[in-house]
Amino acid sequence: MTTLALSDEILMEIEKPARYIGNEVNMVRKDPAEVEIRFCMCFPDVYEIGMSHLGIQILYDMINKREDAYCERVYSPWPDLDRIMRERNILLFSLETQTPVREFDFLGITLQYEMCYTNILQVLELSGIPIWAKDRTLEDPIVFGGGPCSYNPEPIADFFDVFYIGEGETRYHDVFELYKSARAQGASREEILYRISQIPGMYVPSLYEVSYHEDGTLASFEPGQEGVPKTVVKEIVMDFDKVPYPEKPLVPYIRVTQDRVTLEIMRGCIRGCRFCQAGMIYRPTRQKDVELLKRYARSMVKATGHEEISLSSLSSSDYECLKEFIYFLIDEISNDDVNISLPSLRIDAFSLDVMKRVQDIKKSSLTFAPEAGTQRLRDVINKGLTEEVILNGAMQAFRGGWNKVKFYFMLGLPMETEEDAEGIPKLCETVAEAYYTIPKEERNGKVSITASASFFVPKPFTPFQWAPMLDPETYRDRARHVKDTFRKQLNFKSMKFTYHETDVSALEGVFARGDRRLSRVIYDAYASGCIFDAWTEFFDYEKWLSAFEKNGLSMSFYTTREREVDELLPWDFIDIGVTKRFLAAEWERAKQGIVTPNCREQCSGCGAARFGGGVCFEGKS
Amino acid sequence: MKVRVKYVKSGHFKFIGHLDVMRFFQKAVKRAGLDIAYSKGFSPHQLMSFAAPLALGVTSEGEYFDAEFNSLVSSDEFVRRFNEQMVEGMTVKDVILLPDDAKNSMSIVAASDYHITILDKEEDTACADRKAKLLEVSGHLLEKETIEVLRKTKKNEKVEDIKNGIFKLYPDGDQLYMLLATGSAYNLKPELVVEALCRETGYEYQKFDYRIHRIETYMRSAEGELVSLLESGTRISNGNAQG
Ligand code: SF4
Numbered sequence: 085m086t087t088l089a090l091s092d093e094i095l096m097e098i099e100k101p102a103r104y105i106g107n108e109v110n111m112v113r114k115d116p117a118e119v120e121i122r123f124c125m126c127f128p129d130v131y132e133i134g135m136s137h138l139g140i141q142i143l144y145d146m147i148n149k150r151e152d153a154y155c156e157r158v159y160s161p162w163p164d165l166d167r168i169m170r171e172r173n174i175l176l177f178s179l180e181t182q183t184p185v186r187e188f189d190f191l192g193i194t195l196q197y198e199m200c201y202t203n204i205l206q207v208l209e210l211s212g213i214p215i216w217a218k219d220r221t222l223e224d225p226i227v228f229g230g231g232p233c234s235y236n237p238e239p240i241a242d243f244f245d246v247f248y249i250g251e252g253e254t255r256y257h258d259v260f261e262l263y264k265s266a267r268a269q270g271a272s273r274e275e276i277l278y279r280i281s282q283i284p285g286m287y288v289p290s291l292y293e294v295s296y297h298e299d300g301t302l303a304s305f306e307p308g309q310e311g312v313p314k315t316v317v318k319e320i321v322m323d324f325d326k327v328p329y330p331e332k333p334l335v336p337y338i339r340v341t342q343d344r345v346t347l348e349i350m351r352g353c354i355r356g357c358r359f360c361q362a363g364m365i366y367r368p369t370r371q372k373d374v375e376l377l378k379r380y381a382r383s384m385v386k387a388t389g390h391e392e393i394s395l396s397s398l399s400s401s402d403y404e405c406l407k408e409f410i411y412f413l414i415d416e417i418s419n420d421d422v423n424i425s426l427p428s429l430r431i432d433a434f435s436l437d438v439m440k441r442v443q444d445i446k447k448s449s450l451t452f453a454p455e456a457g458t459q460r461l462r463d464v465i466n467k468g469l470t471e472e473v474i475l476n477g478a479m480q481a482f483r484g485g486w487n488k489v490k491f492y493f494m495l496g497l498p499m500e501t502e503e504d505a506e507g508i509p510k511l512c513e514t515v516a517e518a519y520y521t522i523p524k525e526e527r528n529g530k531v532s533i534t535a536s537a538s539f540f541v542p543k544p545f546t547p548f549q550w551a552p553m554l555d556p557e558t559y560r561d562r563a564r565h566v567k568d569t570f571r572k573q574l575n576f577k578s579m580k581f582t583y584h585e586t587d588v589s590a591l592e593g594v595f596a597r598g599d600r601r602l603s604r605v606i607y608d609a610y611a612s613g614c615i616f617d618a619w620t621e622f623f624d625y626e627k628w629l630s631a632f633e634k635n636g637l638s639m640s641f642y643t644t645r646e647r648e649v650d651e652l653l654p655w656d657f658i659d660i661g662v663t664k665r666f667l668a669a670e671w672e673r674a675k676q677g678i679v680t681p682n683c684r685e686q687c688s689g690c691g692a693a694r695f696g697g698g699v700c701f702e703g704k705s
Numbered sequence: 706m707k708v709r710v711k712y713v714k715s716g717h718f719k720f721i722g723h724l725d726v727m728r729f730f731q732k733a734v735k736r737a738g739l740d741i742a743y744s745k746g747f748s749p750h751q752l753m754s755f756a757a758p759l760a761l762g763v764t765s766e767g768e769y770f771d772a773e774f775n776s777l778v779s780s781d782e783f784v785r786r787f788n789e790q791m792v793e794g795m796t797v798k799d800v801i802l803l804p805d806d807a808k809n810s811m812s813i814v815a816a817s818d819y820h821i822t823i824l825d826k827e828e829d830t831a832c833a834d835r836k837a838k839l840l841e842v843s844g845h846l847l848e849k850e851t852i853e854v855l856r857k858t859k860k861n862e863k864v865e866d867i868k869n870g871i872f873k874l875y876p877d878g879d880q881l882y883m884l885l886a887t888g889s890a891y892n893l894k895p896e897l898v899v900e901a902l903c904r905e906t907g908y909e910y911q912k913f914d915y916r917i918h919r920i921e922t923y924m925r926s927a928e929g930e931l932v933s934l935l936e937s938g939t940r941i942s943n944g945n946a947q948g
Contacts, residue, residue, distance in 0.1 A: 085716050085793060093913045096762050101720040107793055109732070335732060337725045389732030389790075420743035421735055421751070444747055 089177035098164045102338045103131035106179030109335035114154040116181055121153040121260050124178050124188040128203035134159040136342035138396060139194060143252050145330035153260060156180035160203045169210055176210035185211035191225040195233035198595035199588060199618035201240055205610040217245050217290060222273045235365055236544040236655040239595045239602035241289035245277055249658055250285045250319030253327040258283050281312050285319035294600055300641055302652040317659045322697045324370040329380060332387040344392035344425060345384045347377055353398035354683035354699055358466045358674050361543035362398055364662050367690060368698030369683060374405035381417050392423045400427035410438050431477030436484050449488030450481050456497055457507025463677045464499050475518055482519050487528045489515060491535040495562055496554035505562050508535060509570040516575035533579045537563060539589035543596050544655045547670035553593045553643040556586040587625040593643040599654040605631045663691035706774050707803040709810060711935060713766045718794030723758040733790040742773040756810035756934060757817060757887050757922050765919035769934045771810045780940040801938040813924040814888035816872060816931050819895045821881040822916040838906045840876040846905060847874055854901045867893055867901060
């Protein structure tokens, strides 16, 4: 029996001790003395969130398939334990062997959202690893960052030794081989990092020098040493059916956010919505072989005992074998003990049929994500969904017995006018009125429409990376105006409108497009007590404001400022395959309200075809 | 066909709460490919019910749940297949077939017994004294007319006499042994008895000074004797038995 890092007394004192003891079903056990590489994988948020993340399960499984490596896990200790660990000088430890994290060769931190940045500092500090990369020695783990936020790693560049740019399945093996031989040769930490920078996809921030213009914009961003690559090309999996998939995923004891088998059916998206970062960075779209997915479905249900199975992709309706696969799941997998959790689907005869079969119509609702209230603005953002499509889908569903509709919108989109904002309640009203054209005896009681709006945050590597973000006050006014306009609708009693937090979004906007100078702000905010910023109950905007002030940086420089297309951006050194030229052309087309066809309708030559596969070559083999 | 499963919860598993233990078994049954029965209706659930919830931090070698199966395998095969799916700290000990009219385990539980380890910190004579005193007093406590403790409810505290719930209490080597009323009629937690002992000896009760281990869970036989919950049925020798 492993000796736990925390005493019984502490475990009984804190909330949910199961977060810290490991030993879950399908946990990998190895003798640390028998391996050459110890890798600690971290999701910098609470256990229940981290355990729900597919990417970690993929890498955990992949690294542990190597005999010479042992991958373990760590999550952010909840504030109750955080306090105790600081009071009693307890070092943060891995779940599997309860070993202090600082004893590992690598600490890999996944970066899924900007608001976890202070939690990274918490993990480092509680581990006893120097927070600033420059202070680390050969005794400390090499700290890796990866995941979506590493597509602009600059705000946290000073805390990391290496960022892995792109999909995790491809290059860790090279890193490990290099590390083994470098250690055997007695290489220094600098030497090891330099050599890692030679591996494709690896960005070692300490090897680059940055200078700024007087106005705060970037003047230069260059390798500081010879041989260090000027651009880092993202890593991408092109043999998507051959990479390992965790067929025996970990099964937690406590209820976590996603307590189910997750099957990734497709990576990337053909649509090209102009606000969506995932739609660009995962290009080109790649699909999993449906027969392979069927096999995974069977084996994973068996290996976990989970009662739910769900599909993961950016736009499931675009998976070409979706019909076949969902009917397979319904007919062969679902029964008393396994439910199918449907992804959000385009509403049509097929999706209504499967919804009818796996959900309770009375409880389930139709979901639409028009994102913008008018067709004009939907053309600006390149969201193909038209009012006609929404109405047709909704009417079919209403006739089939549905009466609940959910709409997702964004507010603060580039080029948004008052009319676009008012379009949100108007669209809801149109759908409500359409409902009541159905004769009373054929419809199912009153219609119920919920609309929610989130605050648009411009992201790197999207056509909107140059766009100004709205300031929080204007956003709030606009959201209130939308709310007022809802009240003026005929059917307003059947509608509900909610909108999201603004301050958090503003910060997210800063970090999404921020530069290296922000490291100090993050450090100061953390030092003044900011942590778990993604949790409303802990988020403390005032502290963040003082951290900006202390460092003489303004948030609006990063958020509300419109960038010129020729400005050097902090993430320009990364090459995602999609060219800057394409993004700039898309920005221009957005301004003109011109729609760009999706990858299957017509290739727009975004640049991702150079990876030699996926949708760019579909039907062309 | 209803079976009863006896299991042991030990080691780090004591930090897994009762609801999570239930979820653990629900998933384990499926991984084991056992033919568990489901309720009818729109969201079917496994027909499984647990005997006597164990508090967080307590280990036990006498835990039970009942479950309904559509088809059976032998007791040995049940045990083997369950244990293939267990993790460190959880072991299935036995499986029996219950008669059709058997009452479920939750409703028949009448008592359970415990060993309490009194933790002493090394080289602390005060601790050693306390331990000796508690062990000594435990042999006589039941001679008292009433045994009073403070019971905290949501609204207030009240003094309660728990003597009726203590069937046996004595020192057993350097541990405390106690047999207590358990179940829906009267449920007495071992912590309360330790608290009563502390009250009696004048020591302040600190919950982390004691390690609690449940030995067995009992029901009353037709004769009124306390017997193991396994007495309700018989072991399955032939896997295809029809219930
Ligand atoms: S190259 Fe063409 S088909 Fe390929 S991802 Fe880009 S736009 Fe789509």
